Amino acid sequence: MWLPASKPLQRWFNQxxxxxxxxxxxxxxxxxxxxxxxxxxxxxLYPGHIxxxxxxxxxxxxxSGVAAxxxxxxxxxxxxxxxxxxHLALINLRDRMRNDPEGYTILMERxxxxxxxxxxxxxxxxxxxxxxxxxxxxxxxxHVTPDSRADVKFVDNEELAYVIQRYREVHDLLHTLLGMPTxxxxxxxxxxxxxxxxGLPMCTLGAVLGPLRLNASRLQTxxxxxxxxxLLNGRRARCVLSIFYERRWEQSLEDLRQxxxxxxxxxxxxxxxxxxx
Amino acid sequence: MMRSGNMxxxxxxxxxxxxxxxxxxxxxxxAAVLSRSHCHWEPLFCRSFSDDRNTHFGxxxxxxxxxxxxxxxxxxxxxxxxDIMNDAMSLGIHRLWKDMLLHAMHPQPGAQLLDVAGGTGDxxxxxxxxxxxxxxxxxxxxxxxxxxxSWQEISNSYPTIDEGGHQESRAVxxxxxxxxxxxxxxxxxxxxxxxGLSWVVGDAEELPFDDDQFDIYTIAFxxxxxxRIDQALQEALRVLKPGGRFMCLExxxxxxxxxxxxxxxxxxxxxxxxxxxxxGDWKSYQYLVxxxxxxxxxxxxxYMIEDAGFYCVKYFNLxxxxxxxxxxxxL
Numbered sequence: 001m002w003l004p005a006s007k008p009l010q011r012w013f014n015q016x017x018x019x020x021x022x023x024x025x026x027x028x029x030x031x032x033x034x035x036x037x038x039x040x041x042x043x044x045l046y047p048g049h050i051x052x053x054x055x056x057x058x059x060x061x062x063x064s065g066v067a068a069x070x071x072x073x074x075x076x077x078x079x080x081x082x083x084x085x086x087h088l089a090l091i092n093l094r095d096r097m098r099n100d101p102e103g104y105t106i107l108m109e110r111x112x113x114x115x116x117x118x119x120x121x122x123x124x125x126x127x128x129x130x131x132x133x134x135x136x137x138x139x140x141x142x143h144v145t146p147d148s149r150a151d152v153k154f155v156d157n158e159e160l161a162y163v164i165q166r167y168r169e170v171h172d173l174l175h176t177l178l179g180m181p182t183x184x185x186x187x188x189x190x191x192x193x194x195x196x197x198x199g200l201p202m203c204t205l206g207a208v209l210g211p212l213r214l215n216a217s218r219l220q221t222x223x224x225x226x227x228x229x230x231l232l233n234g235r236r237a238r239c240v241l242s243i244f245y246e247r248r249w250e251q252s253l254e255d256l257r258q259x260x261x262x263x264x265x266x267x268x269x270x271x272x273x274x275x276x277x
Numbered sequence: 278m279m280r281s282g283n284m285x286x287x288x289x290x291x292x293x294x295x296x297x298x299x300x301x302x303x304x305x306x307x308a309a310v311l312s313r314s315h316c317h318w319e320p321l322f323c324r325s326f327s328d329d330r331n332t333h334f335g336x337x338x339x340x341x342x343x344x345x346x347x348x349x350x351x352x353x354x355x356x357x358x359x360d361i362m363n364d365a366m367s368l369g370i371h372r373l374w375k376d377m378l379l380h381a382m383h384p385q386p387g388a389q390l391l392d393v394a395g396g397t398g399d400x401x402x403x404x405x406x407x408x409x410x411x412x413x414x415x416x417x418x419x420x421x422x423x424x425x426x427s428w429q430e431i432s433n434s435y436p437t438i439d440e441g442g443h444q445e446s447r448a449v450x451x452x453x454x455x456x457x458x459x460x461x462x463x464x465x466x467x468x469x470x471x472x473g474l475s476w477v478v479g480d481a482e483e484l485p486f487d488d489d490q491f492d493i494y495t496i497a498f499x500x501x502x503x504x505r506i507d508q509a510l511q512e513a514l515r516v517l518k519p520g521g522r523f524m525c526l527e528x529x530x531x532x533x534x535x536x537x538x539x540x541x542x543x544x545x546x547x548x549x550x551x552x553x554x555x556x557g558d559w560k561s562y563q564y565l566v567x568x569x570x571x572x573x574x575x576x577x578x579x580y581m582i583e584d585a586g587f588y589c590v591k592y593f594n595l596x597x598x599x600x601x602x603x604x605x606x607x608l
């Protein structure tokens with residue numbers, strides 16, 4: 001009964017899949033598989049790209065959502081959820097970046113924030129209060145490294161894949177800009193800011209479900225002071241992805257916040273090492 | 278009449294082999310042309326296509342050396358979540374398939390089993406259970422038959438009950454991948470099974486056993502990952518005792534067209550997604566569904582088994598042809 005109706009639908013799905021695989025095959029024809037070429041040859045539009053049909057994307061979104069809810073430490077599932085649900089928001093973000101001169105430069109030059117591209121010793125020697133020094137302090141205090149971000153796999157557009165990769169890499173810098181630690185309360189505050197700024201469904205979901213894991217006193221802090229501050233600043237701040245952070249390490253943090261239209265945080269939750277249970 | 282039947286079979290095999298060889302030559306020459314026109318970077322690259330033969334790794338074409346390494350990597354990555362994924366992908370039906378293998382096998386106490394590509398030990402555990410159940414049933418039958426005798430007759434027959442005589446049944450699990458064997462060993466420790474079970478690292482194309490060792494050789498869902506299937510079949514023939522049985526469970530071609538379309542949609546849409554969500558590994562499960570499509574169908578595999586020297590080769594379709602159970606004897 002549903003078979004006749006699904007035929008045109010299926011044809012459309014197949015056609016889309018064919019277009020994607022044709023793009024991928026053009027890349028693939030240059031490099032027939034050989035173990036010597038696993039780095040330079042890849043199946044898809046960018047290294048790590050896995051072409052998927054709309055059905056697969058839907059299934060991935062549902063599956064990764066369930067997996068991430070069950071085990072919030074599965075960062076790869078959170079990443080997959082972001083990639084499969086964020087298409088419209090990513091287009092919006094990319095257009096905002098294009099309209100901003102600095103954002104346009106970033107889209108052209110495609111800088112990556114990785115340990116190999118950062119000069120940590122130079123950053124640690126910068127004066128206190130500068131953006132680079134504060135970022136370095138944040139990395140040290142919270143025992144994190146910029147290399148822990150998952151690679152993009154399921155975004156079917158090379159530029160949008162870069163945008164979401166940039167979003168992931170800027171997340172730590174946002175912590176520094178907002179002055180939030182990496183405990184649960186800090187993460188939720190950053191998520192509220194990101195949800196207001198980017199509109200990514202994954203951020204919205206995280207912003208809604210994150211508070212469920214907070215205790216009563218932290219919930220109160222969130223809803224009375226931190227939350228409204230994060231939302232307000234998220235809406236009025238300049239697009240945080242359009243800033244070329246790599247060229248602004250020496251800039252003072254206060255200066256940068258003013259430029260981005262971000263108020264300093266009303267309170268700073270203690271940077272406790274204890275993660276949420 | 279038997280002779281003409283055999284001649285027809287061998288003619289069919291010859292034609293099939295010629296077709297396969299021509300396909301392989303076409304693939305190699307096409308690859309050689311492409312490599313010459315596109316790759317002026319690495320002379321090694323061009324050389325690799327003239328030296329190694331090519332085979333398939335899912336829908337990709339790779340050299341035979343590469344395939345073994347890549348298959349090893351796949352199973353190294355999936356070993357920890359292998360059993361969970363099997364249950365999720367087949368909705369638990371794989372347990373029924375393996376039970377049917379054991380029922381068809383109907384091993385008797387004292388049988389020696391070699392389970393190749395047996396990784397996490399599913400077949401070996403079932404085998405030991407089955408044999409022990411058989412032994413207990415036999416003992417219970419003997420005791421019951423004794424109950425109507427007088428005490429003198431019973432006491433006279435005591436020595437005969439204890440007399441073991443025959444060998445204890447033994448299961449050897451052989452796998453090329455150490456991670457899979459590790460998971461299997463942990464499972465065995467968890468179940469408390471240790472007697473009659475051994476774990477050996479070995480390649481199905483070159484088994485580390487002497488000739489004429491085993492009564493039963495099984496390979497469940499492993500033979501499609503072997504680079505040279507004909508060599509694996511010949512090794513199976515070598516290590517089996519005369520009268521020994523070769524049994525193979527493997528994914529095969531679905532006969533019913535409606536079921537085939539549903540099965541294809543399920544395999545290609547759902548299984549890699551499950552792999553990504555549960556095991557965090559899309560590509561290994563993409564390889565899995567592709568390798569199923571590249572494996573020969575029931576009839577062709579039957580010819581390959583006969584080719585290797587087995588007799589009375591039969592196959593049984595399970596779940597509409599999703600899985601086929603092939604069986605042959607060494608005579």
